[in-house]
Amino acid sequence: MTKEPKELDPLRVAILGLLSIRPMSGYDLTRSYKRALDRIWQAPAGQIYPALRTMEREGFLEVSVEIQDTRPNRKVYRLSALGQRAFQAWLERPVRAPVVHHEFLHKLFVMDHLPLEQRRAMIESYVQNCQSWVDHMKLVDSKLRGSLDGPQGESVYFQMLAIGHLRNVIEAEVRSAKVIMRYADGPHAGGRRRRPRRNTADARANPFGDLYLFPEDPDQVSGERAN
Amino acid sequence: MTKEPKELDPLRVAILGLLSIRPMSGYDLTRSYKRALDRIWQAPAGQIYPALRTMEREGFLEVSVEIQDTRPNRKVYRLSALGQRAFQAWLERPVRAPVVHHEFLHKLFVMDHLPLEQRRAMIESYVQNCQSWVDHMKLVDSKLRGSLDGPQGESVYFQMLAIGHLRNVIEAEVRSAKVIMRYADGPHAGGRRRRPRRNTADARANPFGDLYLFPEDPDQVSGERAN
């Protein structure tokens, strides 16, 4: 019997996903990545070309060579039946939790080692960073929007959903970082803190009055049901 | 002259950061990771022990052996002066943009290959997943809160800020995913779509009426200033 295809790594799945939209060459793929997925997924050419050949050897892809005389020939890849099935199987598997390599979080975690002014600068620059990211996504969004009525409209629609989700999340980063800014001066309850004043008893019990942007349940922070 | 210390990789920085709170053994470090940073940063023992020895060889750390008779001896590591400086230098460098390996986003991107019912199930399970993550963070939060008045209160305060930020972001994931759910049936403007009805002209121009949760600027989606 044929060997069970081992679980696909992220790069392979990404390639299957992009080829499921339309057949493409390795070069097309690198450009796809750059355009839409830049900043969340970078797959340099040095990784894509070997992956394509391997996946063809394994039967996930089929190739045909497009001969061009004025330019180098193109090797155009498309999904095989096996590739289709593998992709579908991946789609139907439960979603894995996002893995975040989040330097900002890490710096927040140990921010007591920075003087106050540098804390502020750090947070501020992060906010700017995220905001420029959001701007970039707005651009991608408006470009995609133009193709909504085109032949691949269905696919574009869901690409826009994904971009929209990412944008929502990054915008939440910005809002949260701005709230964090108000707490950056540390736990010493100095005189001219910028914390919103509530009743004093409440402030003692919960020093992070409005850190959580959208509390669903007023008991969430003080309650310790488990354990 | 001594060789310029090459840029620290994330694992090393994480180790420096945790040791800056207090001296610890490799075993302590793995437990620290599990407790607070589980799900955002997993550093298995097989990576930590070699890293510790390397970093000691390179002069970032100092070791002392704690001899125990009833249990195996502990090698307790602490920051050297060089380690202190390297850590400080990292803190002062500008924050890198977060790198997200986000399977949900990826599946959204190509979700047109799934039948509607499975799209719904996928999104729903992701929401649940994130919500249980938030619950976990509430637990961590309440545990940390107990140490706020302890000897490491200053450090704990900023750890809580970091956890709080992460929680805000994950909660945004949940809210955004719920909005996405309403668009999961695709671009075909069927009769019983659950989109909120606005005036029809607007709906044609912007099919994602309330996708963006917190618009700051009403022109953001239709305007295409650049290019």
Add this chain to the structure above:
DNA sequence: GAACTCATGTAAGGGGTTACATGATTAA
């Protein structure tokens, strides 16, 4: 002439993941 695009690749090195190995003690 210099720089950029199209188009495909190779090679080196580093980091992360997983599994395995050891060995004593303590709790179910």
Add this chain to the structure above:
DNA sequence: TTAATCATGTAACCCCTTACATGAGTTC
């Protein structure tokens, strides 16, 4: 007696990043 905790490690493998190589055409 079985499993779990404490405590440290090794080794294999895979993936990813970066840099380099080629070479024709096209644009400034």
